[in-house]
Amino acid sequence: MNNQRHSFSLVSTRTMPLNLLLLFVSISLGLMLGCTNKLDRPDSALAEQGRLTDSSMAKSEWNIAIEDAWARPTKAGMMSAAYFTMYNVGSVSDSLVQASSNASKDVQIHLSYMNDGIMVMEEQPFVAIQASEQIPFQPGGYHIMIIQPTMDMQEGDSISLSLYFKSGMIIEETIQVGNPAK
Numbered sequence: 299m300n301n302q303r304h305s306f307s308l309v310s311t312r313t314m315p316l317n318l319l320l321l322f323v324s325i326s327l328g329l330m331l332g333c334t335n336k337l338d339r340p341d342s343a344l345a346e347q348g349r350l351t352d353s354s355m356a357k358s359e360w361n362i363a364i365e366d367a368w369a370r371p372t373k374a375g376m377m378s379a380a381y382f383t384m385y386n387v388g389s390v391s392d393s394l395v396q397a398s399s400n401a402s403k404d405v406q407i408h409l410s411y412m413n414d415g416i417m418v419m420e421e422q423p424f425v426a427i428q429a430s431e432q433i434p435f436q437p438g439g440y441h442i443m444i445i446q447p448t449m450d451m452q453e454g455d456s457i458s459l460s461l462y463f464k465s466g467m468i469i470e471e472t473i474q475v476g477n478p479a480k
């Protein structure tokens with residue numbers, strides 16, 4: 299009986315000061331932060347600056363770009379595909395989740411691959427890209443499928459290509475019809 303009481307009081311005397319200390323630290327930390335805010339500028343200006351800082355930070359993380367983009371020439375109502383290299387030079391991963399073009403209302407993200415000696419292609423719900431990664435969209439691999447374009451797409455023409463990312467980033471480019479490497 300005595301022992302139990304004794305140990306109970308030991309626990310409480312040990313924990314109570316620690317709780318008080320933590321409480322004191324958090325209160326003084328809050329007061330310090332509060333003071334700094336008041337000295338610097340009104341709360342509204344601080345909030346405004348916070349928003350600006352946030353958006354510029356977000357932009358610096360949105361470092362995805364495409365290069366060497368082109369689309370395969372085709373006739374209206376047939377099939378075309380857009381190719382490019384997608385770079386992530388930022389420090390955060392992202393995912394390509396959708397694509398669109400003025401050439402067609404039906405634009406899909408596809409992956410071609412060999413299956414039992416036959417080339418097949420499949421629509422992809424997304425293509426993830428890690429920080430510092432580069433992913434080729436090329437014949438025989440990832441590509442943007444432009445299904446039944448509403449216009450002839452001839453060598454030298456150009457079409458719009460928009461790529462939508464999970465982060466909210468959108469890449470909008472005008473790309474050439476015809477492979478520039480040929």
Ligand SMILES: [Cu+2]
Nearest residue numbers: 408419441443
């Ligand atoms: Cu395809």
